[in-house]
Amino acid sequence: MRFITIAAPLAGTSIRRVRLATASLVSAAMLILFSAGAAQAHHGFDDFxxxxxxxxxGTVSQVRWGEPHSYFTVTIDRDLPADTPERDLPDGLRDAADSDPINAAPSYSGSHDQLEVTIAPPSFTGMWGLDRELEDGERIEAVGYVGRSHDDEFRPVVFWVEDGKPVNQVLNEELPATPLPVPYPEDDAPAADADQESPSASADSDDTSPMAVWATVGGVLVAVVAGGAFYLRARSRRA
Structure with a gap:
C-alpha cells in the first residue's frame, strides 16, 4: 500500500516531464522547419x-549592407553593349551549362533607368569574392534576373566590381533554371505538348527539394518524440 502511495506521484511527475520534453522537442522541430523555409525563401530566385x-x-548608390540580404540601386549605363562582354567567371559557374547563358545574356532593355539590386548577405558574399561593402559611386557589371511582379528589381547570379573580380551569387553553384534560347522570342516560350513533360518540369521532379528534406527530418523527429512519450507513459502506468 505504501508502495502505491509513493509510486503514484512519481508516475504523475514522470508523465508531466514527458509532456514538457515532448512539447519542447516538437517546438524545436517546428523552429527548424520554419528556419529552413525562411532561409530557402530568402536565398531563392522564385520572384525573378x-x-x-x-x-x-552602371553606378551603385543607396547601399544597404547586411543580413539577411544586401541591397543597392544601380543607375543603368546608357550605352550598354548588345550582350555580356567577355568577363572572368567564378569557378562554380565555368561549366558550359552556366557560362554559355551568362556570356550570351542580352543587355537589359527595360523601361527603368535604375534597378533595385538584391544580393546575398555579407556572410556569403565574403566567401564568394567580395569581402567589403560596396560604395556609393562605384561601378559594377552583373548578369542576373529581372523581377517577375516588380520589374524594377534585379537579382544577379554573378557580378563584377571595378577591378573586374567576379562575385558568385548562386548558392548551388549552378543557374537556377535553363534559360530560353537566345535571342529570346517576342512572346514566352511555346507551351509544351500536353502529352510531353517539359524539360524544366522533368528537372524539377528529379531534384529533391530542400524543403522536402527538412519536412522529412522534422516528421521523423516528431514521430520519435511521440513514440518515446507513449512508451514512457505506458511504463509509468505499469509501475
Whole structure:
C-alpha cells in the first residue's frame, strides 16, 4: 500500500516531464522547419524571371549592407553593349551549362533607368569574392534576373566590381533554371505538348527539394518524440 502511495506521484511527475520534453522537442522541430523555409525563401530566385538572364552595368548608390540580404540601386549605363562582354567567371559557374547563358545574356532593355539590386548577405558574399561593402559611386557589371511582379528589381547570379573580380551569387553553384534560347522570342516560350513533360518540369521532379528534406527530418523527429512519450507513459502506468 505504501508502495502505491509513493509510486503514484512519481508516475504523475514522470508523465508531466514527458509532456514538457515532448512539447519542447516538437517546438524545436517546428523552429527548424520554419528556419529552413525562411532561409530557402530568402536565398531563392522564385520572384525573378529565371528563364531570361540579362546583363546590366552602371553606378551603385543607396547601399544597404547586411543580413539577411544586401541591397543597392544601380543607375543603368546608357550605352550598354548588345550582350555580356567577355568577363572572368567564378569557378562554380565555368561549366558550359552556366557560362554559355551568362556570356550570351542580352543587355537589359527595360523601361527603368535604375534597378533595385538584391544580393546575398555579407556572410556569403565574403566567401564568394567580395569581402567589403560596396560604395556609393562605384561601378559594377552583373548578369542576373529581372523581377517577375516588380520589374524594377534585379537579382544577379554573378557580378563584377571595378577591378573586374567576379562575385558568385548562386548558392548551388549552378543557374537556377535553363534559360530560353537566345535571342529570346517576342512572346514566352511555346507551351509544351500536353502529352510531353517539359524539360524544366522533368528537372524539377528529379531534384529533391530542400524543403522536402527538412519536412522529412522534422516528421521523423516528431514521430520519435511521440513514440518515446507513449512508451514512457505506458511504463509509468505499469509501475
Amino acid at each position: 524571371d529565371t528563364d531570361r538572364p540579362h546583363y546590366i552595368a
